[in-house]
Amino acid sequence: MFLLALALAILVIYRIFCTLPNRRRPVLHANTKSLAVFLGSGGHTSEALTLISALDFGRYSPRTYVISEGDSFSAQKARDLESLKQTGAGPAQYTLLTIPRARRVHQSLLATPPTALVSLLSCIYHITLAHIPFPFRNRPPFADILILNGPGTCFMLCIAVYINKFLGLSAPRVIYIESFARVESLSLSGKLLYPFVDRFIVQWEQLQEKVPGAEFRGLLV
Template identity: 75%
Template sequence: MLYALAAILVLYRLFCLLPSTKRAVKEEKTKSLAVFLGSGGHTTEALTLISALDFDRYSPRTYVVSQGDSLSAQKARDLELGKATTASPPQYTILTIPRARRVHQSLATTPPTAFYSLLSCIYHVTFPHGRARASFADVLILNGPGTCFILCIAVYVNKFLGLSGTRVIYVESFARVESLSLSGKLLYPFVDRFVVQWPQLLKKAKGAEFHGLLV
């Protein structure tokens, strides 16, 4: 009986955490921003998205990269240097997390590495770099691939414990024209905003947003 009651309470808590379109969002002058760089085309799209933002408003910034992805980290540094001014020096951090699944890794050996990646993400989300920051980020932008799902789960673990109020925005890849990616399908129920870049995808995800081509 006690186990059933505990399970019901946990499920109710999770239900309360699911995104709601009616939830009010407190507007602030500046917001901390985190973005996951998924390597290759995903990194290019993510950096193109945030390059259009006002860096004075979205500061500080955290670029999350997978272990071994030095190219994405360098591209993030290049973007920051390009946007920096003498009046506004760059305020950013590059955070490296373990990959949930390595290239060509078998499915049988994926659970341990995915779990290790989750533990690392929970640690970094719960204990953000720099004690001056109250949370990992006010806004987290994701656009794939798989490790971004692990990062989203880490954010929800903190939300479940009442430790973080990070809003998660998923932007589906430009390459997804007729169907959602696996990451998109997994993240759709959990993110606060789900953005697609082709109008026909609005039929695939109720409540999704379309603002034209973003990259």
């Protein structure tokens, strides 16, 4: 029994080690990549949409906009961007995906774990369970690339991605882009996600100097 438990522990540790991000891994070179982006509401949504508005939507397709429950502002802004970028005769290739918030505004810390769990389970369903291939159902992976910029709910998305990696399932590369407002220090989301994302990008050079492994590409928004 002890040997079995030890073997399982070693296997789990090995799988966790295998899922750690490799920031030297080459960039995807496929002609078309599916893209998911988390819209964290308010200024986070504006930043995220400004970032992806510079992309070639013909190359990054289909697109999934992940929105927190009750965030009608972000949903409308995503639709507006898609309408603005629409060039072909057919319908735009995008989806709005709503997930529960991990923590509501002014919610106490004691009340946060249940809502965070519900948010996590929703992310696991949409990223993992809804895309597991079954007979007579061949759904594509959730996305090739997942862009995160925003509050705590994006951490639930990252955990769901790592469950896929742990299980050996298809998982998107995760890119975290720190908010323009973070000049001298990382946000709480940035601190939580830093060890787990494939690319970690900051928008101020002085912040890059404080965060080993962070990338600085100039002001992006």
